[in-house]
Amino acid sequence: MTTEAKYLKVARILQKRIEDGVYKTQAPLPDQKTLADELQVSRLTVKKALDGLQRKGLVYKESGLGTFVLGPVPIQDKFDSPANAFSGLANLLGSDEVTSDIIEFNVEFPSEDIQHYLKLKSSDPVYNIRRLRRLEGKPLILEHTFMPVHLVPNLTEDILHNSIYNYLHHDLKLKFGVAYRKIKAAKADDWDQKYLKAKKDDPILELEQIVWLNNGQPVEYSTSRNRYDERNYVVLETNSF
Known part of the structure; x- marks a missing residue:
């Protein structure tokens, strides 16, 4: 183990x-x-x-x-997700409960934005991954992820159907160092309407993040989108002074 x-x-x-x-x-x-x-x-x-x-x-x-x-938090919901977690959705909610539909899985050259986010050259290939994450079969999160191929070699559909983070940590022995996350509200786009069953005017909660390895190399740029009524992000702050 x-x-x-x-x-x-x-x-x-x-x-x-x-x-x-x-x-x-x-x-x-x-x-x-x-x-x-x-x-x-x-x-x-x-x-x-x-x-x-x-x-x-x-x-x-x-x-x-x-x-x-701490005991039960009165405003806590079972779908609340820590905004500062590194363990991935499958580990947070249970690997038996979470499944992944692969919508897109391509290797391509990065756009200018992705070059900037991941500190890459235009000739450095990246994975372009879009997955629908389901909880007990129900659509929960629409993820769009970019990762440098040279840092995450041999990524396969079998891995995408399970946990990318487990592959990074266990197989590749990569360790995360820092993550910057931005949580914001958005309107449902065509992808949200198709895969999350959102209505045209539904609010969408989006988490945008860049994850760095402990050696300072950025390994992931991603967005995770869910309907306003399906998932919340939480932070617990303590004052130890």
Whole structure:
């Protein structure tokens, strides 16, 4: 089992304990060493799991005191998605629940905008990927992604039907460093109407992002669009001072 899979598994275990009331609201969680020993993983794996739970709004950290259960957030919805997550849709919502329809999958030379976003030359080929992500068979997100071929070699349709991020992290051993994300409202375009079943005047929520590897190279420019009534983006902020 990979480190990535371990921290996701630990996060699911801890989340279930919180939901089942094993860990009470406002009470501290066991310290990282205790959890690591119990679950037979490293403290780094536990830390990554807790970081993910914090982004989801389930726990919060107090400097020098530990990690505490936040408890149910009254305005939280099951389709809320952390705006600062790196794990990808399949890992957030469950790989068994998320499927992908490939609408476009081409290798081409980048436009001027994509050259600028990904720091490429006009002769550097990129993948142009458009996918419809479904949750339990229902259209949820329309993704349009560009990635440099030289950084992400041998991308296949089989990978696109599953998780690109798992391929990057597990197979290519690439690590994300920074992501800049912009969330904005838009009107439904022809793609949204066709694939998201949006009406012509429906508002659309769009997340635009650039992701850099930990060596500073941009590896992804993408937009993710969903209907206004299908998904929200959330941020949990804590004041540890």
